[in-house]
Amino acid sequence: MDAVFKALADESRRHLLDRLHHKNAQTLGELCEGLSMSRQAVTKHLGILEGAGVVVTKRQGREKLHFINPVPINEIAERWIGKFERARLAALSDLKRKLEREDK
Amino acid sequence: MDAVFKALADESRRHLLDRLHHKNAQTLGELCEGLSMSRQAVTKHLGILEGAGVVVTKRQGREKLHFINPVPINEIAERWIGKFERARLAALSDLKRKLEREDK
């Protein structure tokens, strides 16, 4: 679990997760596009995410596909939020999102 | 949000949250009991947790009471887990816990 928290502690890594959440199964090169840091920096970040189990990979020829894995992320909330409280908070944030949509 | 992830990245701070999840409204001294690090180290950790909004405090005379705040923790899961997937994962971990209880 420690690795999961450490992995999520960095903004660059969270951004990579955002990208994978938006479009799964991307290659390293694809994930590098538009970023201001070097490819090697991205490689390191993806390695840390993979080591934590938050990202899973599959080789395909000379390419490496990356996938997000939501299971360990879910376990974070489970640790400090009780079952009923969790449902309450989920409903609350659903409502919040709905209201934010209506604002536009 | 960055502060929340940074706050949760450290094992000592997660342990402090565990303590507050188990028993809320504890003083600094109370939270220090049994720990191997100095009081000042704990103060720093609690300051970081408070700065992230994961812990909320209230002065009472010369004591400072600490409370856990689950809201920002819930928002972590919301970021990368869709609404339906969230329900599925919650059900899954409920089942897992149930099975683990029956094991004993």
Next chain:
DNA sequence: TTGACATGCAACCAAATGGTTGCATATTAG
């Protein structure tokens, strides 16, 4: 086969992090 493309590995560096010690301040009990 050979060159171009996609990824991997390692050494190195500046900045952030977690911890310490020493001293200061504020509140309560006797």
Next chain:
DNA sequence: CTAATATGCAACCATTTGGTTGCATGTCAA
């Protein structure tokens, strides 16, 4: 009032972290 208790602030230090550059390896297409 005074001493003990509870917390606050600041300087300092070792380690970790996020980034770089340079070179190596592996795979596909012409």
